[in-house]
Amino acid sequence: MLAITEAHEGKQILRLRLYLGDDSEGDNLALIKASQARINRIRRSVTKANSPFWMLKLCNLSTISREYRALHSVHALPFAESIISATAVLSDSRSGSGGPTMKWNIPVPLMECLEESHNSSQFQAIQAGLSRAPVVLIQGPPGTGKTQTILGLLSVVLHATPVHQSSDR
Incomplete structure (x- = not known):
C-alpha cells in the first residue's frame, strides 16, 4: 500500500490518499475476491480512529509529481520540438x-x-x-x-x- 499525506492535524491525525495494490489481474475468481477482501479490510482499518498502522516515509513525491506534470505538458510548449530534438527551429x-x-x-x-x-x-x-x-x-x-x-x-x-x-x- 502507498499513501500520500493530503492534510494533517498536529502529529497524530493524518488524512491520507491510499494507493492499494490490486492483485486481481487475471481470470481466477478466488484471487479477485481475496484481493478485494484484503483491500476492503485495509480501508476499514485505516479509517478507524486510533488505527494501529505503522507508517514509514519513503520519499517526498512533490518533485516527482512536478516532473511528471512537466513531462505531460511538454506538448503544449511552443518550443517543445527544439527542446526534444536539441536543434534550432x-x-x-x-x-x-x-x-x-x-x-x-x-x-x-x-x-x-x-x-x-x-x-x-x-x-x-x-x-x-x-x-x-x-x-x-x-x-x-x-x-x-x-x-x-x-x-x-x-x-x-x-x-x-x-x-x-x-x-x-
Missing part, C-alpha cells in the same frame, strides 16, 4: 550556415562581476547559455552553483544588449 532565412550569429555587448562592470563571482565551469556555462545553441543543459550535484550560474546568465540577458554579426567574417 529558426523561421527566417538567416538560419543558413552564412547567417548572423548572436553576440552580446556586456557592460564591463557586469563582466568583471561575473568573472569574480563564478568559477571557471560556471562562467563557461554562462557563455554556453549566451551562444546560439538551441539547448544548453546546466547540471550538477546539489551545492555546485547551478542557481548562481542561471542568475548570472539572466543578469547578462537582462543587462546586456544583443549584437547581430555576420558569421562569414
Whole structure:
C-alpha cells in the first residue's frame, strides 16, 4: 500500500490518499475476491480512529509529481520540438550556415562581476547559455552553483544588449 499525506492535524491525525495494490489481474475468481477482501479490510482499518498502522516515509513525491506534470505538458510548449530534438527551429532565412550569429555587448562592470563571482565551469556555462545553441543543459550535484550560474546568465540577458554579426567574417 502507498499513501500520500493530503492534510494533517498536529502529529497524530493524518488524512491520507491510499494507493492499494490490486492483485486481481487475471481470470481466477478466488484471487479477485481475496484481493478485494484484503483491500476492503485495509480501508476499514485505516479509517478507524486510533488505527494501529505503522507508517514509514519513503520519499517526498512533490518533485516527482512536478516532473511528471512537466513531462505531460511538454506538448503544449511552443518550443517543445527544439527542446526534444536539441536543434534550432529558426523561421527566417538567416538560419543558413552564412547567417548572423548572436553576440552580446556586456557592460564591463557586469563582466568583471561575473568573472569574480563564478568559477571557471560556471562562467563557461554562462557563455554556453549566451551562444546560439538551441539547448544548453546546466547540471550538477546539489551545492555546485547551478542557481548562481542561471542568475548570472539572466543578469547578462537582462543587462546586456544583443549584437547581430555576420558569421562569414
